Amino acid sequence: MTAKLSPLLSRLTNFCWLFLPPLLFFSVLYGFYFFNTELLLSWIVNLWWMSYASLAIAAIIAWQFGRSRLVYACLLLLLIAANKELTLTPELFEVRYSGILFGFVFLLYSKDKGFSALNLCFSLTVLVMLFVLSWLAIPHILLVSQPWLTSLDSLLFQLSADIRSLLTPFNAMLLIIGLLLGLLRLFFKTDNTHNALYFALALSAFMHIYRDAEFALITIVSLACLFCYSVLKDSFTMAFKDELTGIPSRRALMQYVQTLGRKYTVVMSDIDHFKKFNDTYGHDVGDEVLKLVASKLNKVTGGGKTFRFGGEEFIIVFPRKTSAEVLPFVELVRQTIADYDIALRAKPRPAKPKKPLAGKKAPAKKPAKEQIVKVTTSFGVAQRSKEHSDFATIMKQADIALYAAKKAGRNCVKVAKQ
Numbered sequence: 001m002t003a004k005l006s007p008l009l010s011r012l013t014n015f016c017w018l019f020l021p022p023l024l025f026f027s028v029l030y031g032f033y034f035f036n037t038e039l040l041l042s043w044i045v046n047l048w049w050m051s052y053a054s055l056a057i058a059a060i061i062a063w064q065f066g067r068s069r070l071v072y073a074c075l076l077l078l079l080i081a082a083n084k085e086l087t088l089t090p091e092l093f094e095v096r097y098s099g100i101l102f103g104f105v106f107l108l109y110s111k112d113k114g115f116s117a118l119n120l121c122f123s124l125t126v127l128v129m130l131f132v133l134s135w136l137a138i139p140h141i142l143l144v145s146q147p148w149l150t151s152l153d154s155l156l157f158q159l160s161a162d163i164r165s166l167l168t169p170f171n172a173m174l175l176i177i178g179l180l181l182g183l184l185r186l187f188f189k190t191d192n193t194h195n196a197l198y199f200a201l202a203l204s205a206f207m208h209i210y211r212d213a214e215f216a217l218i219t220i221v222s223l224a225c226l227f228c229y230s231v232l233k234d235s236f237t238m239a240f241k242d243e244l245t246g247i248p249s250r251r252a253l254m255q256y257v258q259t260l261g262r263k264y265t266v267v268m269s270d271i272d273h274f275k276k277f278n279d280t281y282g283h284d285v286g287d288e289v290l291k292l293v294a295s296k297l298n299k300v301t302g303g304g305k306t307f308r309f310g311g312e313e314f315i316i317v318f319p320r321k322t323s324a325e326v327l328p329f330v331e332l333v334r335q336t337i338a339d340y341d342i343a344l345r346a347k348p349r350p351a352k353p354k355k356p357l358a359g360k361k362a363p364a365k366k367p368a369k370e371q372i373v374k375v376t377t378s379f380g381v382a383q384r385s386k387e388h389s390d391f392a393t394i395m396k397q398a399d400i401a402l403y404a405a406k407k408a409g410r411n412c413v414k415v416a417k418q
């Protein structure tokens with residue numbers, strides 16, 4: 001039960017953590033807006049062009065990093081920024097509200113497909129169609145949904161007369177649908193880009209509801225900053241996190257090394273007989289096992305920081321510790337991995353198993369039913385010393401110790417000779 005709950009909990013925690021920086025960011029900005037209105041008003045003249053400039057900068061950054069959806073998001077926000085006096089007729093106002101709201105829902109559910117002419121045409125056509133559909137459908141939907149809208153109207157009125165004066169029941173209904181659809185997507189696809197798009201969805205609706213030009217402009221500037229932040233944060237994650245295992249990558253290790261002092265220990269770890277494992281159960285199962293081993297190594301105690309070095313090799317760095325001091329922690333993690341029962345779930349077999357072609361390898365053996373397997377890991381430990389003071393040499397020492405561990409029968413820890 002706990003094992004089943006933990007991925008859900010970690011997804012939920014991840015979800016909340018992603019929300020935190022933008023929430024803080026918006027709180028500061030809105031705090032400034034609501035409590036320093038005088039000061040802000042003197043900025044308003046600048047805010048007009050600031051909103052355009054920030055959207056242009058965000059669009060250029062997003063374009064450079066191949067985030068097509070954020071470029072389209074900037075275009076949607078431009079529709080709000082461009083209409084500075086908010087002089088649309090009520091009908092067109094509704095069309096823009098619903099077009100932008102569902103435009104963001106579309107962006108949340110689509111993928112960054114680059115800027116080829118075909119993709120560009122497709123996405124822009126869908127976005128334009130959403131506005132056309134809103135224009136055509138809103139009168140009919142209004143008519144059909146009248147009975148529910150009346151009850152929603154009375155509910156809104158009971159909630160607050162202020163809300164009721166700002167928000168029509170129809171807009172409230174669209175907002176609820178948009179927010180729920182967005183939230184559903186966000187729950188399954190939690191990353192900075194989706195997070196930024198969801199904020200844009202919710203705030204674009206509030207910009208329409210609140211109908212305050214300054215509020216709209218400051219929100220647009222904030223959203224443009226959030227888009228830039230999400231592009232840069234995602235790129236940082238991509239560069240410094242290993243895609244398969246989710247732990248810091250070799251590049252992150254090389255950066256981390258710069259921060260180390262004069263005393264630290266490097267541990268090199270390698271999965272035993274992994275080639276055989278891959279050949280027996282297939283590369284996909286091998287990937288799952290790599291993820292599992294990485295997660296166990298990542299939980300190493302004693303202040304160790306784990307990195308995927310490449311293939312089935314991992315590095316753990318213990319700052320401010322000697323080889324002798326890290327041994328109990330390394331032993332503990334080795335034992336944890338060796339004791340862990342890996343359940344390989346049976347995959348549905350094809351009705352007729354295909355015969356391997358002549359000269360080709362037979363397909364990997366799939367477990368017939370749930371099968372428990374185990375993997376072990378070997379470790380080589382080396383500490384920084386006067387003789388071995390640069391990182392490359394310490395790594396070499398750890399590699400020699402790892403080789404000794406493999407020669408000693410694997411599933412053990414060996415310390416490099418000083």
Ligand SMILES: Nc1nc2c(ncn2[C@@H]2O[C@H](COP(=O)(O)OP(=O)(O)OP(=O)(O)O)[C@@H](O)[C@H]2O)c(=O)[nH]1
Nearest residue numbers: 270271272273274275276278283286287311312406
């Ligand atoms: N599934 C999977 N396999 C990988 C990945 N990276 C490397 N490998 C495999 O890891 C295996 C490493 O094999 P070897 O270096 O020969 O070592 P070994 O079989 O683990 O044997 P010992 O290290 O001597 O115990 C190769 O078969 C690689 O294909 C990966 O990302 N996923």
